[in-house]
Amino acid sequence: MKILVCISKTPDTTSKISFVNNGKEFNSEGIQYIMNPYDEWYALVRAVELKEKNGGSVTVINVGDVSSEIVIRKALAIGADEAIRVDVVPESSLQVAKEIAAHAAGYDLVLTGKETIDYNGAEVGAMLAELLDLPYVSFAFKLEKEGEDWLVSREVEGGTETLKVGGPIVLSAAKGMAEQRIPNMQGIMMAKKKPLNVVASIGAEKGSVVASHEMPPAKSGVKMIAPDDMDTLVKLLHEEAKVI
Amino acid sequence: MSHGNGGQKSVKTDQYSHHDYYKIDDLLSEEHLMARDAVQQWVKSEVSPIIEDYANRAACPTHLFKGLAEIGAFGPSLPTEYGGGGMDEIAYGVIMQELERGDSGIRSMASVQGSLVMYPIYKFGTEEQKRKYLPKLGNGDFIGCFGLTEPDFGSNPSGMATNIVDDGDSYILNGSKMWITNSPLADLAVVWAKDQNGDIRGMVVEKDSKGFSAPEIHGKWSLRASITGELVFEDVRVPKSQVFPEVKGLKGPLSCLSKARYGIAWGAMGAALDCYDSALRYSLERVQFDRPIGGFQLTQKKLAEMITEITKAQLLSWRLGVLANAGKATPAQISMAKRNNVNMALTIAREARQIHGGMGITNEYPVMRHMMNLETVLTYEGTHDIHLLITGMDVTGLNAFK
Numbered sequence: 001m002k003i004l005v006c007i008s009k010t011p012d013t014t015s016k017i018s019f020v021n022n023g024k025e026f027n028s029e030g031i032q033y034i035m036n037p038y039d040e041w042y043a044l045v046r047a048v049e050l051k052e053k054n055g056g057s058v059t060v061i062n063v064g065d066v067s068s069e070i071v072i073r074k075a076l077a078i079g080a081d082e083a084i085r086v087d088v089v090p091e092s093s094l095q096v097a098k099e100i101a102a103h104a105a106g107y108d109l110v111l112t113g114k115e116t117i118d119y120n121g122a123e124v125g126a127m128l129a130e131l132l133d134l135p136y137v138s139f140a141f142k143l144e145k146e147g148e149d150w151l152v153s154r155e156v157e158g159g160t161e162t163l164k165v166g167g168p169i170v171l172s173a174a175k176g177m178a179e180q181r182i183p184n185m186q187g188i189m190m191a192k193k194k195p196l197n198v199v200a201s202i203g204a205e206k207g208s209v210v211a212s213h214e215m216p217p218a219k220s221g222v223k224m225i226a227p228d229d230m231d232t233l234v235k236l237l238h239e240e241a242k243v244i
Numbered sequence: 245m246s247h248g249n250g251g252q253k254s255v256k257t258d259q260y261s262h263h264d265y266y267k268i269d270d271l272l273s274e275e276h277l278m279a280r281d282a283v284q285q286w287v288k289s290e291v292s293p294i295i296e297d298y299a300n301r302a303a304c305p306t307h308l309f310k311g312l313a314e315i316g317a318f319g320p321s322l323p324t325e326y327g328g329g330g331m332d333e334i335a336y337g338v339i340m341q342e343l344e345r346g347d348s349g350i351r352s353m354a355s356v357q358g359s360l361v362m363y364p365i366y367k368f369g370t371e372e373q374k375r376k377y378l379p380k381l382g383n384g385d386f387i388g389c390f391g392l393t394e395p396d397f398g399s400n401p402s403g404m405a406t407n408i409v410d411d412g413d414s415y416i417l418n419g420s421k422m423w424i425t426n427s428p429l430a431d432l433a434v435v436w437a438k439d440q441n442g443d444i445r446g447m448v449v450e451k452d453s454k455g456f457s458a459p460e461i462h463g464k465w466s467l468r469a470s471i472t473g474e475l476v477f478e479d480v481r482v483p484k485s486q487v488f489p490e491v492k493g494l495k496g497p498l499s500c501l502s503k504a505r506y507g508i509a510w511g512a513m514g515a516a517l518d519c520y521d522s523a524l525r526y527s528l529e530r531v532q533f534d535r536p537i538g539g540f541q542l543t544q545k546k547l548a549e550m551i552t553e554i555t556k557a558q559l560l561s562w563r564l565g566v567l568a569n570a571g572k573a574t575p576a577q578i579s580m581a582k583r584n585n586v587n588m589a590l591t592i593a594r595e596a597r598q599i600h601g602g603m604g605i606t607n608e609y610p611v612m613r614h615m616m617n618l619e620t621v622l623t624y625e626g627t628h629d630i631h632l633l634i635t636g637m638d639v640t641g642l643n644a645f646k
Contacts, residue, residue: 012261014259014261032261032262069274070274070277070278073274073278074278074281077278077282180285180289182282182285182286182289182315183278183282184282184314184315184316185279185282185315185316185317185320185329185331185335185339186316186324186329188275188278188279188282188316188331189275189324189329189330189331191278192274192275
C-alpha cells in the first residue's frame with residue numbers, strides 16, 4: 001500500500017500574528033513554524049499506523065521553500081519513509097493542489113489535514129481529488145482498511161456517517177483519526193538518512209492573489225465588578241455585552 | 245511518599261516557548277532543533293500537566309521512566325548498539341535542557357540513568373556487562389542508580405569508607421551511600437568502593453543481592469518529584485564478574501560526573517528559561533497603577549538581566565558542547581559551566597518569584613518549584629564552592645582543597 005500525506009508548515013499556535021506591506025504579506029519575523037497539526041497528528045500518524053499494520057510505504061509531500069525542511073524532517077522522524085518538497089512558495093490553494101497533483105499519481109491513499117490552522121481554507125484536499133479524478137471524503141475522523149475497500153467515518157449534523165469507498169481515495173483528516181505521536185531520538189537520527197527529494201515547481205497558476213489582510217479589532221480589557229454589585233453587572237451584560 | 249499514577253492533572257496549558265535572543269539556533273543542527281522540539285512536546289504533554297501535583301505530594305511520577313525511555317532520553321549520546329541514541333553531546337544537552345524546563349527532578353531521573361549508570365557500564369564494563377544491562381537500561385526495563393557519596397564523604401569522595409574484601413570468586417561489600425537519586429526504585433546500582441589496596445573500584449550490584457537495601461530519604465523540600473534514598477551494604481556478596489575490570493581510582497567515578505555535570509549545565513538553563521518565560525508573560529498581564537508591571541523600570545531591570553544571563557549561559561553551553569563533541573572539554577571547563585549556569589538559574593528563579601508577587605509562591609506558576617529544585621542542583625554533583633576551587637586550581641596550578 002502506497003500512501004501520500006500532504007503536509008504544510010504553519011505558525012506555532014502561540015505566535016503573535018501581524019501583516020506587513022499594506023496587509024498583503026504575513027510578517028514572519030520572529031515566528032516559529034510547526035507542522036500543521038491536522039496534517040501531523042491525524043493524517044500522518046494514521047498513515048504511519050496503516051503502514052505498520054498493513055505494510056507499504058508513506059511519502060510526505062510539501063509545497064514550500066527550504067525553510068519547510070525542518071517540518072519535513074519531523075514527518076520523516078515520526079515514521080514517513082521518504083519526502084518530496086516542491087520548491088516554490090505557496091500562495092493559493094489551487095496552486096498547491098496543482099503542484100501536488102503533478103506528483104500524486106499511483107498512490108492508494110492521499111491524505112491531507114482537514115485544514116491548515118493559519119488560513120483555514122480546507123480546500124486543497126477537494127481540489128486535489130478533482131485534479132486526480134478520485135473520490136473525496138472530507139473531515140474524516142476514522143479510517144480503516146476492509147479488504148480492498150476503505151471504511152471512512154465522518155461527522156455529520158447530529159451524528160456520524162460511515163462510508164465505504166473502493167480504490168484510491170483522497171481524504172481530509174479531522175480530530176480523532178489518530179493520537180499525537182512524538183518523534184523519538186532514534187526516529188530523529190533515522191530521518192537524516194531518509195530521502196528528501198527536492199523537485200522544481202511546474203509553475204502552476206495561482207488563480208487568486210491576496211488583496212489584503214485585516215486584523216480583528218483589539219479586545220478591550222476585562223471589567224471587574226464587585227460581587228455585591230449585581231445591578232451594574234446585569235446592566236453591562238444587557239447594554240454593553242448584549243448577551244441578556 | 246506515594247508513587248505511580250492517579251494524581252490530579254492541571255487544567256492550565258503550558259504556554260512556554262523557547263527564548264533565543266542571540267539567534268543561537270543558527271549554530272544548532274536540524275537534529276538538535278528536532279530533539280529539542282520533541283522533548284519540549286513530550287514535557288508539555290506528559291510532565292507539565294502533572295508535575296505540580298506530584299511535587300506538592302512529594303511523589304515520584306514513576307510512570308515517566310518508560311516515557312523517558314521511549315523518547316530516547318536515556319543515554320542519547322551512547323552508541324545505538326548498546327541501547328543509546330547515537331547522538332552528539334549538544335543533542336544530549338538540549339534534551340537535558342528541555343527535561344529540566346519541565347522539572348529538575350525529571351531531568352535528574354534521566355541524568356542518573358544515562359550519565360551515571362549507562363555511561364560507566366559502557367565505558368568501563370565488560371562486553372558481557374554491557375550486553376546484560378545497557379539495552380534494558382536504555383528501554384527503561386531497568387532503573388539504575390549511582391553510589392559514590394557517603395554520609396561522611398561528600399565533597400571528599402576519596403575518603404570513602406565503603407569497601408570490598410576479596411573472597412575467591414566474589415568480593416564482600418560493606419558500607420553505605422547517601423543522597424542517591426532513584427535508589428529506592430532501582431533494579432541495580434553502580435557502586436564505588438575501596439579494595440584492600442585502597443583503590444576505588446566500580447561494580448554493578450543488583451537489587452536482590454542479599455544484605456543490600458535502599459531506604460528512602462524523606463522530608464525533602466527540593467526535587468520533591470524525584471525519589472532519593474540510601475544504599476546500605478551488609479556483607480553483600482558481589483561476583484567478580486560484576487566488577488569493572490580495568491578502572492581504578494577516583495577517575496572512574498569522576499569521568500561519569502563530568503558527563504552528568506555537562507548535562508546539568510544545560511539542564512539548569514531549562515529551569516532558567518521557564519522562570520524567565522513565566523515572569524515575562526506575567527509582567528505583561530499583571531496590571532498595577534493602570535499599566536502592566538512589565539512597563540516599570542524595576543521589572544524591566546529584572547527581565548533584561550535575566551535574558552542577558554540566559555544568553556551568556558546559552559553561548560557558554562553551546563561552546564562547551566562543541567568542545568565535548570571534539571572530545572576536548574576538560575573537567576574544569578565543565579565545572580565552570582555547571583557552577584555558572586546553576587547559580588544563574590537560581591538567581592533568575594528568585595527574581596522571577598518577585599515579579600510574580602504572591603502568585604509566585606503558589607503552584608499556579610512553576611517558579612517556586614524550580615527555585616526549590618535548584619537549591620539542590622547548586623550543591624549536588626559538586627558544590628558551587630568546590631567547582632569554584634576547581635577553576636581556581638586550574639588557573640593557578642595550586643590546590644586549595646586541603
